[in-house]
Amino acid sequence: MCTDCETTQAGPVFGRRHFFGLAAAAAALSTGMARADDCAHFDSEALKAASPDQAxxxxxxxNARFVAGGSLNCDLVAxxxxxxxKQTPFACVLACMDSRSAPEQVLDQQIGDVFVARVAGNVATTEVIxxxxYGTAVAGAKAIMVLGHNHCGAVKGAVDKAVVGDALTTLLNEIEPAVAATPLTGERSSxxxxxxxxxxxxxxxxxxxALTEKSPVLKGLVDSGALKIVGALYNLETGVVTLLS
Ligand SMILES: [Zn+2]
Structure with a gap:
């Protein structure tokens, strides 16, 4: 039995949803992101007008809506x-495959809003790049977020130098440079x-x-101001996504 579900079906939450709808509308006005309403899909006109910072x-x-329990709950079938x-997503997100860090959920984005690539350890593989x-140079997305998270099993596996199969070992080796670059106090252990x-x-x-180092296309877009790439960390306990400065 889902006690949360009972809670979200209670009367007062409807008011909260309405409140967050107004808050989102206000945010849209303040950032200049035009949508007919909170659950309208992002169209090509809005995409054209959007800046990377707005995206x-x-x-x-x-994420603020998600943390506050005010996710939009749009009609996804509609x-x-x-x-x-036609889809016109405004951003790309690279996230870990972790079942607890789905970008569409923790960033409260709807069908048509974001291109999402997920790989254990949020590694920017050639396929992701x-x-x-495509998502940026062809389809026009204005931002890329690389979204890591705490308690990451892939990071733990890399720290422990886990060996399972060739493919997994190859993937974990992609995280090794981050392990090597991190000052170690105490034991190297998960x-x-x-x-x-x-x-x-x-x-x-x-x-x-790596996204700009390995991709002249992405670098060109960043250098021209058409694209912004940011890193962020999702906290499993609090639900909060924090941008890395
Ligand atoms: Zn992970």
């Missing part, structure tokens, strides 16, 4: 119909929580850098 702000506004012929070249979280942050920063 990032929309992601962070969504949005599926509305975007079936190619996907984001039980060293402070070290694990420091590696997770370093890993996000390195993958943010």
């Amino acid at each position: 990032i702000q929309m992601l962070m506004d969504g 949005l599926g119909h509305a975007t079936a012929e 190619g996907s984001f070249e 039980h060293n929580h402070e070290f694990v979280e420091a590696v997770a942050e370093a890993n996000v920063r390195m993958n943010v850098a």
Whole structure:
């Protein structure tokens, strides 16, 4: 039985949803992001008018709704119909495959809003970079967020130098540079929580850098001001996404 579900069906929450609807509308006005309403799909006109900073702000506004329990709960079937012929997502998100860190949920984004690539350890593989070249240079998304998280099993595996299969070992090796670059106090072990979280942050920063280092297309967009790439960390306990400065 889902006690949360009972809570969200209670009367007072409707008012809260309405409140957050107004708050989101106010945020949209303040950032100049035009939508007919909170649950209208992001169209090409809005995308054209959006700046990279506004796109990032929309992601962070969504996380604020999620944390406050005020997710929009839009009609996803209706949005599926509305975007079936054409999608115009405003951002790309690279996240870990972790079941607890789904970007559409923790950033409260709807169908048609974001391109999402997920790989254990949020590693910017060639396939991810190619996907984001499409999402930005072809489809026009204005921002990329690399979203790591605490208690990451992939980071722990890299810290422990876990060996399972060739493919997994190859993937974990991609996180090794972040392990090597993180000052170690205490033992190199996944039980060293402070070290694990420091590696997770370093890993996000390195993958943010990798996107432009490995992709002249993404670098060109960033240099021209058409695209902004940011790193962020999701906290499993609080639900809060924090941008890395
Ligand atoms: Zn993870």
